[in-house]
Amino acid sequence: MSRDFQGLNRRLAAxxxxxxxxxxxxVAARRAEGATIISLxxxxxxxxxxxxxRQAAIAAIDAGHxxxxxxxxxxxxxxxxxxxxxxxxxxxxDWESTLxxxxxxxxxxxxxxxxxNEGDEVIIPAPYWVSYPEMVQLCGGHSRIVTxxxxxxxxxxxxxxxxxxxxxxxxxILNSPSNPTGAVYSREELRALADVLLEHPQVLVLSDDIxxxxxxxxxxxxxxxxxxxxxxxxxxxxNGVSKAYAMTGWRIGFATGPRWLLEAMEKLQxxxxxxxxxxxxxxxxxxxxxxxxxxxxxxxxxxxxxDFMVAMLNDTPGIRCDMPAGAFYAFADCSALIGKVxxxxxxxxxxxxxxxALLDEASVAVVPGSAFGLxxxxxxxxxxxxxxxxxxxxxxRSFCLKTK
Ligand code: GLU
Numbered sequence: 001m002s003r004d005f006q007g008l009n010r011r012l013a014a015x016x017x018x019x020x021x022x023x024x025x026x027v028a029a030r031r032a033e034g035a036t037i038i039s040l041x042x043x044x045x046x047x048x049x050x051x052x053x054r055q056a057a058i059a060a061i062d063a064g065h066x067x068x069x070x071x072x073x074x075x076x077x078x079x080x081x082x083x084x085x086x087x088x089x090x091x092x093x094d095w096e097s098t099l100x101x102x103x104x105x106x107x108x109x110x111x112x113x114x115x116x117n118e119g120d121e122v123i124i125p126a127p128y129w130v131s132y133p134e135m136v137q138l139c140g141g142h143s144r145i146v147t148x149x150x151x152x153x154x155x156x157x158x159x160x161x162x163x164x165x166x167x168x169x170x171x172x173i174l175n176s177p178s179n180p181t182g183a184v185y186s187r188e189e190l191r192a193l194a195d196v197l198l199e200h201p202q203v204l205v206l207s208d209d210i211x212x213x214x215x216x217x218x219x220x221x222x223x224x225x226x227x228x229x230x231x232x233x234x235x236x237x238x239n240g241v242s243k244a245y246a247m248t249g250w251r252i253g254f255a256t257g258p259r260w261l262l263e264a265m266e267k268l269q270x271x272x273x274x275x276x277x278x279x280x281x282x283x284x285x286x287x288x289x290x291x292x293x294x295x296x297x298x299x300x301x302x303x304x305x306x307d308f309m310v311a312m313l314n315d316t317p318g319i320r321c322d323m324p325a326g327a328f329y330a331f332a333d334c335s336a337l338i339g340k341v342x343x344x345x346x347x348x349x350x351x352x353x354x355x356x357a358l359l360d361e362a363s364v365a366v367v368p369g370s371a372f373g374l375x376x377x378x379x380x381x382x383x384x385x386x387x388x389x390x391x392x393x394x395x396x397r398s399f400c401l402k403t404k
Contacts, residue, residue, distance in 0.1 A: 015137045019130040019371035023355075027365045038392040040380045041365040043179055043329065044248040047301075049283075050294045053245060056286030060279050069275035072266045073100025073254070077281045080288040081254045084239070088212075090226045091237060093256040099265055100284075102276045104210045104240040104253035106269070109135050111206060111236050111255070112171070114264040116141035120170040125156040126373030127331065129179045129208070133373070141170065145373055150322060154181040154331070154374075158192035165196070171204045172197070174224060177211040180372045180379040181331040182306075182324020184215055187222045194228035204261075205235040210253075213244040213295045215326040216303040233258050243327075244295055245287040250280040302328050305382045305389055312393035313380070318400040328383045331369065335376035343402035351376055362399040364392045 023041045030037055048054075060066075072078065078095040085093035101107045108131070112122070116139040124132050125148045133143040146164045148156050161172070174193070176185040185193075197203055205224055212221050225235040240253035255262070275281070306324060313321040313332050318340075321332040334354050342348055342357040351368040355378055358364050369377025382389055 011138050011140060015134045018134070020367060023359075023365060023367055026359070030359070035363065037359070037363050037365055038384070038388050038395070039365040040382065040384065040389075040392055041367050042383070043381050044383060045243060045246040045298060045328070046383045046385065047246040047294075047298055049246050049250070050287075050290075052290050053247065053283050053286045056290075057250075057279050057283040060282035065278050065282055067278060069278050069281055071270040071275050072262075073098070073275060074278075074281045074285070077254075077285050077288075080285050082256065084288050085237065085256045089209075089223050089237065091223075091232065091256060092229075097259060097262065098254060098256050099262045099269075100276050100281060101253045101255070101265075101269065102273055103251040104208070104238055104242065105131060106251075106273070107236075107238045107240070107253045107255045107265075108132070108173075108206065108208065109139070110265040110268050111238075111261065112136060112139040112141065114261065114268050115204065116170060119168055121166065121168045122171040122173060123161070123164050123169060123203075124173050124373075125160075127154055127178070127180050127369065127377070128173070128373050129175060130367075130371050132173055142168075144169070147374065149374070150333070153322075154178065154183040155185060155189060156193065157189075158196050161193055161196045165200050165203060167202075169200065169203050171206055173206045173208065175208040175210075176221075176223075177215055177324075177326025179211065179327055180329050180367070180369070180377075182327040182329050184219055184325040185222065187220070187227055190222055190224050190227040194224055194231055197224075197231060198228070201234070203234070205231060207235060207237045209237060209239045210243050211327040212239060214299060214302055214328060216299070216306065217325065219325050236261060241284050241287045246294075246298065247280075247283070247287065250277070250283055252276055252280050252284040302382070305386065306330070308386075309380065309382045309389055309393065312390075312397070316393070316397040316400050318403060319396070328381055330380045330382060331372075332378050332380060333376060334369075334378050337400065337403055338376065340403045343399060348403070351378060354378060358396065358399060362395040364395050364399075 082093040085091040225232040236257035238255040241247040318336040344361040355368040366378040
């Protein structure tokens with residue numbers, strides 16, 4: 001068949017490829033050509049998966065756990081997931097009210113695909129993680145983007161939520177700590193959002209808690225179904241092992257929520273991928289049931305990196321960066337560079353131009369803020385060793401000093 005054949009699904013044709021993966025792929029291509037790039041674009045911990053988790057996976061292979069599992073996940077993992085939601089989040093979960101998927105992404109996609117009909121709206125506070133609006137598009141829904149700028153700490157206020165909700169609103173997506181800003185919602189902020197949601201019983205809530213454990217300065221993590229238990233019957237609380245246990249490649253995400261929704265998602269998954277990888281599921285049991293020192297240690301490392309990165313960025317002409325409270329991203333305002341000319345002579349007309357010029361001229365890869373729904377910013381992932389982060393900040397600084 002011709003490469004030009006255009007018989008694509010309309011929803012897919014209208015969707016954008018993943019903005020993060022587009023840049024990750026561009027970095028890989030440049031490296032294959034021999035370039036040395038410091039990549040601050042991939043949102044994944046740079047640590048190895050802890051040894052006891054790797055050992056559990058090897059033991060699972062040796063024990064012959066290499067076959068299909070139940071679609072919804074191994075019972076032993078679902079029990080561990082339910083215990084995690086009960087013990088760490090105060091949610092009323094049992095193993096039957098959980099679902100295991102191939103990564104957090106599949107949890108979100110399954111939830112939207114299982115529920116959205118033509119015309120349904122999904123409220124997405126911006127800046128948002130790049131895949132939310134595209135998943136909504138793929139599932140036939142309509143994204144209602146609510147811009148939450150630096151003045152509101154990049155967070156959705158109760159007032160903004162109230163004005164965005166309409167008769168067609170089906171979902172609200174919350175993500176705290178946030179990718180890309182690192183913003184963390186306090187209990188009071190979630191309480192205020194919950195009060196609005198209680199008045200609108202048709203709205204489901206998707207709480208993407210994947211960065212739960214990466215929270216700094218002794219701030220406390222809260223999730224909305226815990227803050228307002230009356231919302232639990234229409235909240236899908238989603239999490240996974242990727243960020244907490246440095247297990248991005250193992251592809252294990254999970255959720256708890258209303259049974260009708262989990263059953264619909266399981267039905268979809270049964271026709272699509274079946275259960276998640278059996279070996280990864282055994283590894284995830286070891287992660288959830290095993291020692292938690294790794295979580296504390298990695299949090300300390302990320303906090304230290306955050307502190308020097310943000311200080312170095314704020315010492316760079318043309319860049320301004322608020323202190324993120326969680327995750328491992330700095331969302332830096334680069335609007336002062338827009339309208340100027342890069343050291344290599346390129347006109348910088350957008351944050352995308354700035355990100356491209358940084359890659360080509362300073363060999364540092366970042367993701368433009370516009371990919372996350374807010375122009376004039378760049379997202380810098382500080383999930384890399386200290387020396388590389390220092391070198392990247394120096395390269396950004398030298399690029400900015402020569403931008404006129
Ligand atoms: N969540 C990570 C990021 O934002 C991984 C890439 C992706 O799935 O988008 O960079």
